[in-house]
Amino acid sequence: MSEAARGSAGGRVLDVILPILVFLAAVAGWEAVVRIRNIPHYLVPAPSLVATTLVSDWPTLSGSLWVTLKVTFSALFAAVVGGVGLAILFAQSRWIERSFYPFAVILQVTPVIAIAPLLVIYLDPPTAVLACAFIVAFFPILSNTTLGLASADHNLVDLFKLYGASRWQQLIRLRLPAALPYFLGGLRVGGGLSLIGAIVAEIAAGTAGQGSGLAFRIVESTFRQNMPRVFAALVLIAVTGITIFLFFTLLTHLLLRHWHESVRRRDT
Template structure:
């Protein structure tokens, strides 16, 4: 039987492997662009994109901050409302059957179709962006948390019945702890969707000036054929999404590491 690698070695490998793959990918990308003599206005190489990012850093990072403000606010609202809705569904099967289809409707309705209406109805542009992003991000919280609350072990449920636990005790000591892995799974999905919702809403709103987010910078760069700048904004968005996912993953592991198999060190 092969001995398990030390824990710190496995963690180091988990960080180094994706970085190495990314470096190899960027090297191949740069070589392909250089050897094929592809012009920068069609496909810039990583070096050209890095130069564009450095040259436009103040504008792009301010736009990133603008987009992330909307994302974090929408994510917070989606998490709060989604969790409360799931807890409400857990108290009544009839209520869940009656209202859950409307939560599904929020998920399947294209945000680009209703975002113009929301922006017209809500005069405050930033608030309209938050509402659009919240609509996209809320469903995974409702769905995953509701599933977790309803996925109680039958044996544990019978044990609580045997000890005549109240509804409140059953919820706080059994159903909510059992739903935490599902809840954190929903957080990982919802965080990325909140960012997507903020970007899509910015595309529709076309906000400029001091309130311009990264979506607006991408649009402007595309209109002006500043393709390296457009790629730089796209990479910032991608890195922001990865950072959000990593933050939610870290939060999940810290909350579950001492008792749930999904977060225990192997």
């Protein structure tokens, strides 16, 4: 699509309608294939069956969704507090940053799925799941915020010095606002990752985790060959992920629309 079409009102409506049409066509095709070829529902359930399962199993699934949401957002909240806090600490002294940053990197590059079984042994299962989700969401927030705090315009830093600003004033009035776009970028990545972390950790916890999140439902339903419920749980996870992404995209837009290049709307 051309830039001009994208900018116009008609273009924006198309941006919404086209993906919906593709989605509906794919679902209809899936439904048709399952019905025509008589594929048994314990292999591939039809979308209509997934939808009815979503409704009939809602009491069980909604409870699991709630558990997963709680883990995801608790982990994300902890990651924001820890990531931003540590980034501010890094900004105070290069020595602190040099001493601790490598460990944050080690935590990041080690796949969480490999750490999860250990954590399940050392911590009680709900805490272990929370810790895994925290670990994956923490790093993008830490690294982005650290970068943002260091990215304040050096002339503005000089100006603050000229007017005798304290370190605290420099942090509040200059470094934190300058870091906001970077932080929000980290939050969008971290939000998605904390959901992934919550799911992966619950699967890794397996039978040890008496938890009842969506991942546990998927594992359990697979054992029982209850494919419609597996798909229903997958739909809920996908919708949760999309909602988290849209929420943070909207938040970014609202906070940055007046000033940041990333949310600038160009007149073409």
